[in-house]
Amino acid sequence: MRIALFITCVNDTLFPDTGRAVVRLLERLGHEVVFPEDQTCCGQMHYNTGYRRPATRLAVRFVKTFEGADAVVVPSGSCAAMIRDNYPRLGAGGSRLSRKVAGLAPRVYDLTEFLVDVLGVTDVGAYYPHKVAYHPTCHGLRMLGLGDRPYRLLRAVRGLELVELEGATECCGFGGTFAVKNGDVSSAMGADKARHAVETGAEVLCAVDNSCLMHIGGILSRQRSGMRVAHIAEILASTEKGGSAGPAPDDAPAAKEAVTR
Amino acid sequence: MSASRTGRTPGRGGAAGGGPRGPVPSSRERILGRVRAALADVPSDEPAVRAPGRGFADSHAAGPTLDVFEDRLRDYKAQVRRVPADRVAAEVAAALDRRGAQRVVAPPGVPDAWFDGAAAERLPDSREEPLSVGDLNGVDGVVTGCSVAIAETGTIVLDGSPDQGRRAITLVPDYHLCVVRAEQVVDGVPQAVRLLDPARPLTWISGPSATSDIELNRVEGVHGPRTLEVLLVEAAP
Amino acid sequence: MSATFLGIPPFPEAARAAVDDSRTRHNLRRATHTIRDKRASVVGELNDDWQLLRAEGAAVKEHTLRHLDRYLEQLEESVTRAGGRVHWAADAEEANAIVTRLVKATGETDVVKVKSMATQEIELNNALAEAGITAYETDLAELIVQLGDDLPSHILVPAIHLGRAQIREIFLDQMAEWGTPAPPGLTDDPRALAEAARLHLRERFLRTRTAISGANFAVADSGTLVVLESEGNGRMCLTLPQTLISVVGIEKIVPTWSDLEVFMQLLPRSSTGERMNPYTSTWTGVTPGDGPQEFHLVLLDNGRTDVLADTVGRQALRCIRCSACLNTCPVYERTGGHAYGSVYPGPIGAILTPQLRGMSSAVDEALPYASSLCGACYEVCPVAIDIPEVLVHLREEVSAGRGHLGEKALMAGAEAVFSSSRALGAAQRAAGLGRNLVPGHLPGTAGEWTDTRDVPDVPAESFRSWWNKRGKGQR
Numbered sequence: 001m002r003i004a005l006f007i008t009c010v011n012d013t014l015f016p017d018t019g020r021a022v023v024r025l026l027e028r029l030g031h032e033v034v035f036p037e038d039q040t041c042c043g044q045m046h047y048n049t050g051y052r053r054p055a056t057r058l059a060v061r062f063v064k065t066f067e068g069a070d071a072v073v074v075p076s077g078s079c080a081a082m083i084r085d086n087y088p089r090l091g092a093g094g095s096r097l098s099r100k101v102a103g104l105a106p107r108v109y110d111l112t113e114f115l116v117d118v119l120g121v122t123d124v125g126a127y128y129p130h131k132v133a134y135h136p137t138c139h140g141l142r143m144l145g146l147g148d149r150p151y152r153l154l155r156a157v158r159g160l161e162l163v164e165l166e167g168a169t170e171c172c173g174f175g176g177t178f179a180v181k182n183g184d185v186s187s188a189m190g191a192d193k194a195r196h197a198v199e200t201g202a203e204v205l206c207a208v209d210n211s212c213l214m215h216i217g218g219i220l221s222r223q224r225s226g227m228r229v230a231h232i233a234e235i236l237a238s239t240e241k242g243g244s245a246g247p248a249p250d251d252a253p254a255a256k257e258a259v260t261r
Numbered sequence: 262m263s264a265s266r267t268g269r270t271p272g273r274g275g276a277a278g279g280g281p282r283g284p285v286p287s288s289r290e291r292i293l294g295r296v297r298a299a300l301a302d303v304p305s306d307e308p309a310v311r312a313p314g315r316g317f318a319d320s321h322a323a324g325p326t327l328d329v330f331e332d333r334l335r336d337y338k339a340q341v342r343r344v345p346a347d348r349v350a351a352e353v354a355a356a357l358d359r360r361g362a363q364r365v366v367a368p369p370g371v372p373d374a375w376f377d378g379a380a381a382e383r384l385p386d387s388r389e390e391p392l393s394v395g396d397l398n399g400v401d402g403v404v405t406g407c408s409v410a411i412a413e414t415g416t417i418v419l420d421g422s423p424d425q426g427r428r429a430i431t432l433v434p435d436y437h438l439c440v441v442r443a444e445q446v447v448d449g450v451p452q453a454v455r456l457l458d459p460a461r462p463l464t465w466i467s468g469p470s471a472t473s474d475i476e477l478n479r480v481e482g483v484h485g486p487r488t489l490e491v492l493l494v495e496a497a498p
Numbered sequence: 499m500s501a502t503f504l505g506i507p508p509f510p511e512a513a514r515a516a517v518d519d520s521r522t523r524h525n526l527r528r529a530t531h532t533i534r535d536k537r538a539s540v541v542g543e544l545n546d547d548w549q550l551l552r553a554e555g556a557a558v559k560e561h562t563l564r565h566l567d568r569y570l571e572q573l574e575e576s577v578t579r580a581g582g583r584v585h586w587a588a589d590a591e592e593a594n595a596i597v598t599r600l601v602k603a604t605g606e607t608d609v610v611k612v613k614s615m616a617t618q619e620i621e622l623n624n625a626l627a628e629a630g631i632t633a634y635e636t637d638l639a640e641l642i643v644q645l646g647d648d649l650p651s652h653i654l655v656p657a658i659h660l661g662r663a664q665i666r667e668i669f670l671d672q673m674a675e676w677g678t679p680a681p682p683g684l685t686d687d688p689r690a691l692a693e694a695a696r697l698h699l700r701e702r703f704l705r706t707r708t709a710i711s712g713a714n715f716a717v718a719d720s721g722t723l724v725v726l727e728s729e730g731n732g733r734m735c736l737t738l739p740q741t742l743i744s745v746v747g748i749e750k751i752v753p754t755w756s757d758l759e760v761f762m763q764l765l766p767r768s769s770t771g772e773r774m775n776p777y778t779s780t781w782t783g784v785t786p787g788d789g790p791q792e793f794h795l796v797l798l799d800n801g802r803t804d805v806l807a808d809t810v811g812r813q814a815l816r817c818i819r820c821s822a823c824l825n826t827c828p829v830y831e832r833t834g835g836h837a838y839g840s841v842y843p844g845p846i847g848a849i850l851t852p853q854l855r856g857m858s859s860a861v862d863e864a865l866p867y868a869s870s871l872c873g874a875c876y877e878v879c880p881v882a883i884d885i886p887e888v889l890v891h892l893r894e895e896v897s898a899g900r901g902h903l904g905e906k907a908l909m910a911g912a913e914a915v916f917s918s919s920r921a922l923g924a925a926q927r928a929a930g931l932g933r934n935l936v937p938g939h940l941p942g943t944a945g946e947w948t949d950t951r952d953v954p955d956v957p958a959e960s961f962r963s964w965w966n967k968r969g970k971g972q973r
Contacts, residue, residue, distance in 0.1 A: 009916060012961045013926050014954055019961035035965050041916040046909055048871055050893025054913040061917075089887070138872035171828045175870025182868065183946030184514040188523075188832045189870070190951070218951030289586040292748065292799045296567045299807035303564045311561045313756055314554045317547035333773065388787025394704045394738055414766075414774035427788045428737040428779075432730065433704075450774075451759035459720035459755045460580070462785045465762075465778035470730035472695075473770055474639035474655050475662055475688040477529040483638065483692050484699065485730025485777060 001119075002032045004069035006062075006108075008076045009041035015210045021237035022075050022111060025124060028237075038065045044082040047090075049177045056090045056097070063087075063100045071118060072108045075233050077140030077208040080110040085143045110140060111233055112208055116149040122156045127240040129159030133202040134232075135193070135216065137209040138171050150208060150232055157235060163200045167192070174215035187219070194219040198227055205229045320449030322413045327493060330446050333415025337468030338481045340490040349440065352492050353404065354379040356438050360488070362401035365438075366392060366430050370423025371404055375440065386430050397429060402436035403486075408463075410446045411453045415468065417441060417491065418453060420461040428464055437466075437486040443495045501649050502621060503839050508864035512837035513829075525661045526834050533825045536771025537878070543773070544763070555764045556882040558757050559816035562718075563806060569718040569751045570797065576721025580783020582793040587745075589800050594625035596796050597710065597743055601631050604741050604792075606708045612725060612735045613637035614712025615819055616745045616798055618650060618841040619854075622710070633710065634676070634702055636731035638695050645672035651835030651843060653821040654769055659834045662686040673698050699731065709735035709790070713746045714818065715761060716795075719754045722782045723795070726765060726775045736779045742790035747798050749806075749815040761818065764880040768820035801854035810891040814849045816881040821846075823875035823885060829868060838865065845875035849888040857895060866892035904943070919962070926960040933958065 003026055007019045026033050043058030062083065066072050074080040084105045091097030115121055134154060140146045154162050173179070173189025180186075193216055197205045205220070207213050210231050217229035286294070322329040327343070334341045344352045353375045357365060366384045367376070376383050384400060386392045392400075406424035407417045417439055419425040431437050447453050457463060470485030481487065506512055516522060541548050562569055574584045585600075587593035601609055609626070611617065611633050623633040623644075635644040642657040643650050646668040650656030657665065666686040673680040678698045684690055711732070715724040723744055725732050736742060752761065766775045784793050805815050824830045824844030835843030839861040840851040848869055852862040866889045869875075875885040896902070897909075915925045933956035940948045947953065 007961050009922065012922070013929065014956065016957050016959060016961035016964055020964065023965075035962070037962065037966075038919050040919055040922045041912075043916075045912065048890060048893075049905070049909065050866070050890065050895075050897035051909045052894050054909060057913070058916055138870070138874070142873040142877055169874075171870050171872035171874065173828065173870055175872065178867065178870045180943050180946040182510050182513060182829075183949065184510070184517045185829055185832055185868075186870070187950040188517045189828050214954050215951060218947070218953065221952040222950065287586070288588045288592060288799075291588055292586050292797070292803065293567050293570065295799065295803035296570065296748070296806060299803050300564060300566070302809050307564065309565045309568050311558070311753070313754070314550070314557060315759070317544075317550040317554070321544050321547060337772075337776070391787065398700075398704055411774070416774050421785065421788055428733065429789075432733045432737055450762050454756065454759045454762065459717065459722040459780060460782050462782070462789055463778075463780040464733065465774070465780075467772075467774040467776050469776070470728065471776045472638045472692050472729045473533075474637070474642070474657060474729075475665060475691055476525065477532045477655060477658070478688055480688045480692045482689070483696055483729035483731070484636075484703065484734055 002034060002070055004066055004072045005033050005035050006039055006042070006066065006072050006074045006079070007035070008074060008079045010211055011075060014214070015231065018075050018210055018231040018233050021231070021233040022073065025233060025237040026073070028239075029119060029121065029124060031119075036065045036069070042079045042082045044079055044086075045176055047082065047086055052090070059087050059090050059101070060097055063097065063104055067100060067104055069107065071114065072104075073111055073114045074108060075111045075208070075231060076210065077110050077137050077144055077146065078211065080108055081139040081143035083108045110144055110146060110208055112146055112149045112153055113144065115153060115236075122152045124153065124156070124236050126157040126236045126238050127159050128157050128235045128238045130204050131161045131163060131202045132204045132206055132235065133163050133165045133197055133200040134168070135165060135172065135197070135205055135207045135212065136168055137207050137212045140208045141169060146208065153232070153236060154206070160235070163202050165200055166196045172212050172216050174212045176211070179215055186215070190215050190219045194223065194225065198225050203228060204235075206232045206235055208232050315451070318449070319451045320413050322448065326412045326446055326448055327443055327495070329448075330410060330412035330415060331493065333412065334468070334491055337415050338471075339415065339468045340488065341493060342491070343493045343495060346494055346496055349492065349494055350375055350377040350379070353438065353440070356490055356492065357381045357402065360402060360436055362436060364400050365402045365404055366397065366400050366434065367404045368423060368426025368430065370425070371406065375404065386426055388427060391427060392430070394429065394433060397433035400434050402438060403430050403434045404438045404440070405431055407439055407441050407445060409453050409456050410441050411450055412446050413449045416453070417466050418457060419464045419466065420457065428462055431464065432485055435486055436488045436490070438490045438492065440492045440494060443493065501647055502624070503649060503841070506836065506839040506861065508860045509837055509839070509868040510864060512839065513833040513868070516833040516837050521661070522659050522834055523832060525659055526831055529655070529658050530825045530831045533771050537768060537822060537825065540767045540771055540773055544767070551760055551764055552880055552882055554760045555880055556816060558752060558760060559881050560813070562751050562753055563749065563812060563815055566748065566751070566806065569753055570748060572718040573716055573721065573751055576718065577783060577795050580721045582721070582783040582795055585794060585796045587796050587798050587800070590620035593620050593745060593796055593798050593800065594622055597622060597745065598625060598629045598631065600741070600743050600794055601626065601708055602629065604708045606631075606706070608632050608634065608706050609708045609710050610634050610636050610702060610706045610735050610739070611640070612709065612711040612727070612732045613640050613656075614710070614745060615653060615841060616712045616747050617710060620745070620798070620800060622745065634699075634706070636699055636703070636735060637727070638692065638729055638731075641695055641699070642668055645669065645676060649836055650841055652824060653819050653842065653844070653846075659836070662688060662691065665691055669694050677702060703731075703734040703738060707739050708741045708743070709739040711735060711742065711744045713744050713750055714765065715752050715758065716746050716750045717755050717758070718751050720782055722755065722780050724758070724778065724780045726769075726778045728770065728776045730777055733777055733779055736781065737789050739790055741792040741794075743794045743796065745796045745798055747800075748802050765818055765820055768822040768878070768880040801856065804856060805850070805853040808853065811849065811853050811888050813883045814846065814853060814888060816883055817846050817850065818881060820880055822878040822880065826874045826878045828872065828874065829870065838868065845869060845885045846883070849885055849892060852892055857892070863896045863899075866896060923960070923962060926963070929956050930958050930960065
């Protein structure tokens with residue numbers, strides 16, 4: 001299958017390793033990945049902050065860039081949810097945008113959904129000999145309804161020990177511009193999430209969204225907690241063989257190797 | 262769905278007082294006018310009556326109705342005894358005796374037979390000849406029947422019928438003994454709503470009075486009767 | 499004169515103080531988690547039917563709102579036919595004037611009150627006090643707030659921010675000022691505190707001849723009003739006095755008695771996390787010889803028709819005040835209710851308050867942002883109010899207004915960067931070159947981030963740059 005990758009602006013700029021991992025993973029599973037170069041940003045930040053018109057223009061741009069794709073894979077639960085759940089709210093009923101969104105949105109998938117529902121795999125042949133906790137991000141959990149898909153994928157990874165995270169379904173407090181508009185509340189939420197994560201005794205906290213991980217990882221790092229964060233794609237892309245293995249400690253996406261610093 | 266305000270009316274000050282005064286429209290007309298302006302988006306031919314959706318089950322509890330009812334009553338700290346029909350008077354007498362109740366109020370529809378053998382004095386109360394609130398505050402308890410009971414929620418409903426009386430008599434005394442006949446118990450809330458007459462003053466009672474206002478811990482016993490005892494009457498064997 | 503929300507700073511500032519108050523946070527965490535678990539358990543008992551009930555609850559309310567004029571007229575007719583009198587109040591001032599006039603007509607100077615959000619909203623107690631009438635709150639939590647000269651911080655449990663030790667202190671200090679004093683040797687055992695409230699209010703219930711209530715539902719076809727409660731203070735107020743005055747928002751209507759089949763299941767389970775609350779009272783006008791012989795219904799607009807006019811925001815009027823959204827909200831759990839600057843705190847308050855008040859202040863403008871948009875509120879709402887959708891909608895209203903110039907510039911700048919892949923690529927290269935210059939602590943808004951969190955290192959190479967090189971290498 002020819003898969004169009006929507007990398008998202010945050011991953012593109014700050015977490016390219018996640019993108020590389022997605023490419024590696026999908027190619028390893030025998031699929032062709034294309035990267036439509038006109039892509040930029042889904043408009044989520046504008047939309048969620050109340051800037052509807054710029055968000056709509058970015059939605060138009062997204063639709064134009066991806067409308068020919070068979071399947072669009074997004075390594076970000078919140079960006080996938082923006083496209084699937086919020087784009088339909090942007091265009092007025094019956095407008096050109098809303099018609100095009102209605103056609104495209106069902107073909108837009110979060111990475112874990114795509115693997116489980118479309119490709120029908122849960123064992124992606126990964127090897128990751130670490131103790132891992134999974135944080136279900138809010139938009140993945142409640143808007144996309146990812147359910148147990150990420151857990152099934154992680155359980156199938158050889159060497160990986162999956163541990164339960166207390167208060168897993170509670171928001172980490174990132175919330176986009178919420179993190180700075182209400183920094184105190186955001187930090188208090190993040191601190192509780194980080195505490196629960198550390199209490200699991202896991203080495204790595206993973207999620208389907210690097211924005212949330214940037215927030216939690218930033219706290220873990222500031223606290224010198226010793227715990228790393230990693231996008232689920234990087235875990236699923238890791239194999240036993242050297243070169244294509246998962247992230248080396250200094251290649252982790254956010255708040256790296258607080259241990260060694 | 263942008264530009265969503267269909268009719269925001271400017272200003273919201275208002276003339277005090279209710280009735281019409283000259284050319285100034287009454288608040289009734291103003292509010293209704295604003296409601297209509299606000300609903301400009303609703304098509305004029307949209308039906309104003311809606312067929313109710315009742316796809317859900319009447320009840321969700323497993324097990325025989327009376328067992329569920331008993332279990333739920335106990336769960337909310339009511340006392341409950343299952344008694345055969347020919348033992349009602351004996352059980353009423355025993356309950357009042359255990360309670361140490363000497364003067365109990367009962368509405369006119371409560372059969373005299375229920376008090377056969379009871380040592381307690383029965384005080385009558387009716388809409389026509391009500392006891393004063395002070396008198397009610399001085400009695401040891403109240404004995405009533407009920408209108409309908411709901412197993413799934415452990416609820417008894419009083420509707421002011423002659424065997425249930427005025428609302429005050431089941432409120433002010435600290436002890437309420439309620440006699441529920443097995444055939445009055447329905448499985449779930451929807452069935453009870455269908456049986457009840459909204460024109461009557463209704464009191465739904467699920468256990469003794471309680472509060473969760475202190476750290477959200479449930480504590481039984483505040484202003485209403487602190488003890489609710491239910492005699493669940495089944496056909497004599 | 500009781501406390502008011504005037505003067506509480508906008509949410510981020512008010513929240514900062516609350517987050518720093520470790521005792522309040524402890525109380526809130528305990529309380530919200532307790533009720534969250536209770537709700538989940540009793541909602542779970544209904545299995546898949548919960549979603550059917552929720553959908554029906556939402557549909558009934560939505561239908562009612564879309565035909566509200568008709569149902570208001572029907573309710574008025576039904577109540578009047580049953581012996582009640584109906585009054586219409588366009589705003590708080592008018593509602594307070596009507597209630598004051600009605601109380602004065604009874605000749606009484608004391609009234610007992612059942613917990614009511616509508617009368618909190620219009621600050622009825624202050625208006626009555628100005629007219630020389632004392633309103634006694636009788637719900638335990640309302641009593642605590644009134645005695646403590648405090649503000650409510652929760653819809654269902656207005657004293658949720660207080661722990662048992664604080665409540666004991668308030669009772670010992672204040673009960674004697676208002677009536678029957680607290681028993682000597684009062685402990686902080688919740689049973690003892692509830693007993694103290696019983697003793698304090700007992701005589702007042704038996705003596706007071708006028709009561710004021712709200713209502714959870716007003717049934718249009720039968721003219722029935724419905725109050726759900728737990729303690730029996732509601733029954734006392736609704737039953738013993740001679741005169742009953744109920745102040746009810748116009749959105750409280752349900753069309754038919756049969757609709758209670760739905761709402762009597764949705765509300766108790768969502769609200770107190772019980773299968774059924776201990777007491778529910780329903781009354782239709784006046785019943786000769788039983789209960790109040792004079793009944794007045796005051797229908798309150800006070801901004802509700804403005805909410806109704808907003809086709810996205812309208813859904814906030816479906817709210818049945820269960821407070822499940824507060825109990826599940828991670829923001830509320832950490833800030834408590836006072837930070838929301840309104841009697842309606844939490845997620846529902848964040849969408850209801852600015853709409854009712856008309857986005858009239860910095861406090862109102864900050865409320866739509868008091869959420870991480872995590873969606874937990876929508877998930878538990880028994881009438882499926884899409885609170886995140888309305889929050890974003892209200893943010894649009896704020897951003898369309900004047901001010902917020904820094905944010906507007908930032909958003910415009912971001913859009914410019916995202917307007918073409920070339921612009922984005924250039925920005926990424928610039929960031930990559932400057933990556934070693936980023937300090938660990940940033941000034942201004944960015945400092946909100948770096949005060950508590952490290953920033954990720956900017957990678958030397960963006961994904962797209964890597965992809966392009968890779969493509970060239972492969973070709």
